[in-house]
Amino acid sequence: MIELKQITKEFKVNGDTITALDDVSLTIERGEIFGIIGRSGAGKSTLIRMINLLERPTSGVVEIEGQDITLLKKKGLSTLRQRIGMIFQHYNLLKTATVEENVAIPLRLEGLGKQVIRERVDRYLQIVGLSEHRNHYPEQLSGGQKQRVAIARALAHEPDILLSDEATSALDPETTESILELLLEINRELGLTIFLITHEMEVIERICDRVAVIDRGQIVEQGHVLDVFSNPSHETTQKFLKTNLDVPEEVVSELQTRGTLVHLSFIGSQTEQAVLAQLTKRFGILPNIIGGGIKKLKAGLVGNLLVHLDGDHDQTELAVRYLKTSGVHVREVSNHATVLDRLG
Incomplete structure (x- = not known):
């Protein structure tokens, strides 16, 4: 469903060229949970932002269902991004809006009707277990509840793909477990393809079907989680494990x-x-x-x-x-x- 072909991303910093991604190729199958694990600065965040072109590759191709999305114009890219939900480490909720409003705002911006918005907000708040908190403000919620609001907001567009950018790294272990269980349920019940990045091995162990290990902008090892974990071949993977x-x-x-x-x-x-x-x-x-x-x-x-x-x-x-x-x-x-x- 998602294919990255020989992706390279370079940045100019004070006149120097920094290579954040170096000839990265990956294939993510429809309906699977694919994880990228790497240390800070390894290139994880740059890589995940390639999927919805928040970062454009210096060279290489990003394909979704066979379409090279790097060729899309502004309108086509906007339509594509509605099919791709994204959740972040720090939730990105509007503090002055209620839980219900935070989920509804992007739907209003999309121009959907009031009845459709109401139905979607109701549905996805129920899925994430926050129906009773719909009138609360973010400051009244725990970290785990805030992340659930962010997940409901990402799902409200009814995307095909869900991107998770270190979504559990700010949470305690018990809350992390509950969020991971929710992502598993979403994957099973809604059939979403989930692409996540993390530096936490427990996240990969708990929910991922396949994993790729990134180090200094390169994929150094990838495969089914069970195979990689039972017989890691690269030093970076061995250190993680x-x-x-x-x-x-x-x-x-x-x-x-x-x-x-x-x-x-x-x-x-x-x-x-x-x-x-x-x-x-x-x-x-x-x-x-x-x-x-x-x-x-x-x-x-x-x-x-x-x-x-x-x-x-x-x-x-x-x-x-x-x-x-x-x-x-x-x-x-x-x-x-x-x-x-x-x-x-």
């Missing part, structure tokens, strides 16, 4: 002197298999779990364990091969070329 579980270097060095320290990832039903118990039975290897746990993603379960394999060198090689053939992703936690590097 903390797949080394923040083990101090001195602990790694000490454990390496008497065995091999590995990070293991399990997907779905593999999280229920007693593969580690088989290492002792089959190979005489003593697996010592240093840390880890199981996370529930939208697409399923992912288990991550940091394990010290204590035993004979040759038997360790066989044990690692057994883990891999059992469908477990294995990555050594070390800077040295050891047994797992040779196994590929």
Whole structure:
């Protein structure tokens, strides 16, 4: 539905050229929730603003349903933007307007009739759970309620696409969970395509179908959330996931002197298999779990364990091969070329 083709965005700053996006290509399918995750300054906000052309690319193509929207004139672009709702980190509500008025104002500006406006305001306030707060002003609402008003306002145009620009980053964990559950419900019930950016891994885990990792304006890794989280290939992704579980270097060095320290990832039903118990039975290897746990993603379960394999060198090689053939992703936690590097 949405396709970004070789998007580059450059800014001029004090005579210098700053590249915010560098040859970015993405495809977002109809009805999915696609997440972009990256650190501050990585290019996330510039990227999401390409979808509705709040930022125009220096080069490249933005297509929605096969149409290159960069070629649209003012009227066509205005019509397009009515099909794309957007929610922001800081809500952007009019303080002097009630909840009902905040949702209705853009509909009035669009020139819709009073009855249509009333019906839409009623419908979307009910969807976000704020029907009883329609006459309240923003200062009377919590942060989560303000974001729900912003979501209702974005939905009132009945868009095909919903953009979320760090919509939960100013909220506490409990409120964040409620907003994410609301976005999931909107995606399921209304069939909206949701494109979001965030620096919070929990947001990606909770609601996204696919994810792309952005670093210094480039997409360094992308794919289905379950695949990326279970077997991250790029250093930036690994840092987000903390797949080394923040083990101090001195602990790694000490454990390496008497065995091999590995990070293991399990997907779905593999999280229920007693593969580690088989290492002792089959190979005489003593697996010592240093840390880890199981996370529930939208697409399923992912288990991550940091394990010290204590035993004979040759038997360790066989044990690692057994883990891999059992469908477990294995990555050594070390800077040295050891047994797992040779196994590929």
